[in-house]
Amino acid sequence: MTAMTARRRSRRLRQWSGQAGWTVLAWAVAIVFFIPVLWMVLTAFKPESDA
């Protein structure tokens, strides 16, 4: 019973860590793609001397 619970817990941990890995990768790629757009949006709020 304890072994089964431990196995289930380790499977769940593996699943969670896999999903966390994909989440981190996806967010990292999204930020890389979005940085120039974000820069453009932020620059739009600055006066010409600060841009």
Add this chain to the structure above:
Amino acid sequence: VTVIEDLAPPPKVAVERRAASRREAWLRRLPLLPALIYTIVVTQIPFVVTLWYSFQSYFWDQPGGAHFTGLSNYRAVFTNPTFRGSVVRSVVMTATAVIVAMILGVALAVLLDRKFFGRGVVRTLIITPFLVMPAAAALVWASPMLDPNFGLLNYLLAPFGVNHVAWLSTHALGSVIVVMIWQWTPFMTLIVLAGLQSQPTETLEAAKVDGAGAFATFRELTLPHLRPYIELGILLGSIYLVNVFDAVRLMTNGGPGTSTTNLPFFLYQEVNNAFDVGGAAAAGVVTVFLTIIVATFALRMFARVFQFEEAR
């Protein structure tokens, strides 16, 4: 008797019915006529006018108007080393950008097809570069991103020993290609993602039950399924990217020298700097045919690659 019956003229009723069905078919097509006329007006007439100008000697800065000059504009185009160089650069820029954008697009589509935290937001962030106007994208990359002194890229690479690199002077062609890839990867991602989401889950489950690994499933099932989507992305990407002008004009102005001069920028220079309307028209006609050849060649090549993969 049978032969005589076969040769006999068709009965009047049958002829009338056929005429009526033909009339009906034309009536069904009639609503399409405005769209057809519009398409002809906006696509074919400008091309015919360009074709006509390509056989004329017509300079904006010379009095006398246009006069017929035969094939001399085409002769001048094909003997011009700048034109030949711009053809090669257009092919290099288009092929590199389309291939890299498609590889990244497939990878991102596979990533976005999975379930993870904030998937909707990530999809929106990745698609955004495609929604930015090409001129605005070129300006953002030219100055805030790639500037040798204030650019973000040099700032981020400074810890790795990269300092004050003038990307647009030392790596001009690469910089323009990077911007093209950045803008077109989301488009490829969207097309491939549509393909991935139309894939039947039963086949994937069956492959899993049979013990196929993730890579084998992707290579043997997903990739052949994505073939028409990848072909479409490559075709549309090639047609659009061969016409890239904004990035070249605003980032490098075709330079240093002619190192980033592609076909559209060459045409612009012909008209804007040399005032040679006839020469630019001839170069434009050649560009149209080259685009058709490149698109056909790209499609055939990828179709052959996929057929080879399917045959294995």
